[in-house]
Amino acid sequence: MKLVEIEQExxxxxxxxxxxxxxxxxxxxxxxxxxxxxxxxxQREREMDLRQMAAISHEEFVHFxxxxxxxxxxxxxxxxxxxxxxxxxxxxx
Numbered sequence: 448m449k450l451v452e453i454e455q456e457x458x459x460x461x462x463x464x465x466x467x468x469x470x471x472x473x474x475x476x477x478x479x480x481x482x483x484x485x486x487x488x489x490q491r492e493r494e495m496d497l498r499q500m501a502a503i504s505h506e507e508f509v510h511f512x513x514x515x516x517x518x519x520x521x522x523x524x525x526x527x528x529x530x531x532x533x534x535x536x537x538x539x540x
Contacts, residue, residue: 457468494500503511 457465460468491500495502
């Protein structure tokens with residue numbers, strides 16, 4: 448069975464069955480944030496130590512995530528525009 452066919456069948460299910468299916472599928476995924484390797488953490492720490500990457504505050508991070516999710520605009524928050532690119536974050540500070 449192809450993915451498209453599975454998706455169509457799943458969408459045709461009643462709400463409670465779709466919710467149950469979603470919960471079961473989500474339980475099979477690893478927790479968010481567990482895909483970061485020790486090597487990546489060490490690389491990020493080296494970049495911070497060498498000033499190749501700028502640290503941002505928790506508030507800036509939250510606003511950045513909300514903007515990326517379309518929940519707020521940076522203009523409304525009174526904060527500079529950021530993108531997912533580390534260089535853009537570094538240059539804006």
